[in-house]
Amino acid sequence: MRELKYEFSEIEKKWQAKWLEVKPFAASNQSDKPKFYGLIEFPYPSGEGLHVGHPRPFTAMDIICRKRRMQGYNVLFPIGYDAFGLPTENYAIKNHIHPKIVTHRNIARFRSQLQMLGYSFDWDREIDTTAPDYYKWTQWIFLQLYQKGLAYKATMPVNWCTSCKCVLANEEAVNGVCERCGAPVVRKEKSQWMLKITEYAQRLIDDLDDVDYIERVKIQQRNWIGRSTGAEVNFDTTAGDKLRIYTTRPDTLFGATYMVMSPEHEYLRRWADKLDNWDEVAAYMDAAARKSDFERSELNKEKTGVELKGVRAVNPVNQKEIPIFISDYVLASYGTGAIMAVPAHDTRDWEFATKFRLPIIEVVKGGAKSVQEEAFTDCETGVMTNSEFLNGLSVEDAKSAIVKYMEEQGLGESKVNYKLRDWVFSRQRYWGEPIPMVFCDTCGWVPVPEEQLPVLLPDVESYEPTDTGESPLSKMTDWVATTCPHCGGHARRETDTMPQWAGSSWYFLRYMDPDNGEALASKEALAYWSPVDWYNGGMEHTTLHLLYSRFWHKFLYDIGVVPTKEPYHKRTSHGMILGEGGEKMSKSRGNVVNPNDIVEQYGADTMRLHIMFIGDFEKAVSWSNEAVKGSKRFLDRVWNLGESCADSLEQTPANEAGIHKTIKKVTADIEELKFNTAIAAMMGLVNDFYANGCTKGDMKPLLLLLSPFAPHIAEELWELLGFAASEGAMACRQGWPVYDEGKTVEQEVTLAVQVGGKLKATVTVPMDSEQDTVVAAAMTDAKVAKLSEGMELVKIILVKNKLVNLIFKPKA
């Protein structure tokens, strides 16, 4: 008997100190072993510290990486901090502390919390996006984008958060409110740096075919990019200009009974003197401009619009004259900003036509109701009608036929459109990377020369955003005033900073070679580690960080900086941790669980184990303080086995099959993110050990299987049972246990016996018994025998080692 209590607190401190000292998790940039790069989304170091949302994905990847090391891989599992951002800045404003100081404090806190949980990060590769030698390279990438024409300045209506006093990306404005603070978002004309992500739209779709992302991520990205194929068609107008429209249904061209332009369309002002009702039109344009996006979409149940009196369009295929309207249901920013309206086959056009009593002409037949009652929008079943040479064709055939005709006649051509918009890249805030551009009155925008990077973020007196919509940096006149790198004349620095997403768009590259002063990472390091083998992160980043970083990576690939087209080979995602009632955790509900409390009460191993045991990793689960005890109890039971097991290094025969089965299950389950059932299997094995008795030989594989999940207790018992002494190393440096398929099967199996498909009995027979043996054994069962009286056995279905189903019928 080894009599030592499971003092988790001391044990965990001991091993954490040892890992920091011995560095068993340091990755090497040169190795004969196969490489594995496991990545988690680096945290934003908020003032609140780690919350329970963090340990779930972190522990999962830690388990995978610990297992990979034991399987003989050279593993890179790094950590860093995505530390630029608004919460830190807002805290700094409120408390008059420099954001730099706040950030350092928060990072220190995060670091100690992450170490407290025993993660096997390579701490020598820690990065911080706010460090000048890091953001130097963020700025460098921006300069490359600028040089290739992918960064440009444009004045355009942008999403403006009224509370943050800052521009938001499309992706950050959710339902008319700011994703971060919830304040209303309004439209504002501003001159902004933009990144041409749209240039990569098709490749961002196509290359999804070559990566191993979970399907819902691929689907969500494809939907977000929103590719559609259709045609652009020119309509003559009585004003003389050709009005160009985009449609995905060129087949319905004969059904176009009017046209609609967006209120922002450039022709409108040009046509002012031709319009009899210009006052009315101008009033509508004004009203539309004043509406926020939210008002334009959400509140717009009823369609509104104004007819242009004095200008009409001509349908190019039948020369019919049709009216033109303006309406805010047509968006200026998509397609050409104008549409042909086919009310018979588009619900929005139908609503508008009904309200304005415009003709509805059926050109596709097959709808359940008349098109006067309901638009028929189905493309699969319809047949063309009222469309001259298209009549009788299917919708698909009609599309190709009309496009071919239009291209021959010079009326229009096929066209692909995307919903994806260019990325608004400027923020009027302090705590971000300065955009390395200078404006010279004579030369215009001039990039800061690479050798002058980084453009350091200067210290300012106040971080308050200005009401004029300019960055706090604009008040730093000394810093703003500079000389033009081109002509040497007076120039002003760009005072906007980059968005939060900049630093995180390439951070995984920096981990490969974090101290490089010459490049964002060396060619060798990039060649060795690229791509990230497995990246796990939240679904909320699918159309933000994940898309942005794929875009940057493709660009870096194009200019020869990185060796792979895609940054991440595999992408998985975890579900959220909800509060006890299945509700979102929030301060206001008071159901927030602090990992520190759990670690203090039960230990880091219990915390890790429980967060993985709690339910399906990919789905949302609710936290239960009560249930944590079960995981702690399991570790106590393992500890007690370690104290009481027999000294023999032989395995107990009764445990053998269970051990091999468990190795098989845990090995496979980790790969499939089924941590909960892996843990259940280990619990089952421990229950067997209690029932059958156990030896050191039985404990050995159990401890190795447990070590990625609960590394501290595993190391301690490994040492205590003498394995470390006799084999000279920590558990984390052992080989991953292997199973013998032959030993996973039992000698005897219990089969279900069904009669007519209903379970009536079970019978135990030797493994792999043939049908005759099984049936004979089944018939010895009293219940089965009784059911077979006076019956004839007409059919036997045998599923080997599982079940036998006997079908009887009355004897004739």
Added chain:
RNA sequence: GCCGGUGUGAUGGAAUUGGUAGACGUAGUGGACUCAAAAUCCACCGCUGUGAAAGGCGUGCCGGUUCGAGUCCGGCCACCGGCACCA
């Protein structure tokens, strides 16, 4: 409206992908140990039924395929997430 996902005991969740539904855990019940409690160990634990059995019912609802359906097909309902006047 469109695109994903989910629905299983008191409860968190399992189920080798068509083969013994409820593994593993929590809560609960009974017992052992203890002066006692906690902890620990052992047993029971879907509903109904009975003295105990037998039997019947049971994976959101209705129908279908099959020797056999939580799993497949058709039609609904509810909840969660994403997108949303993108022509």
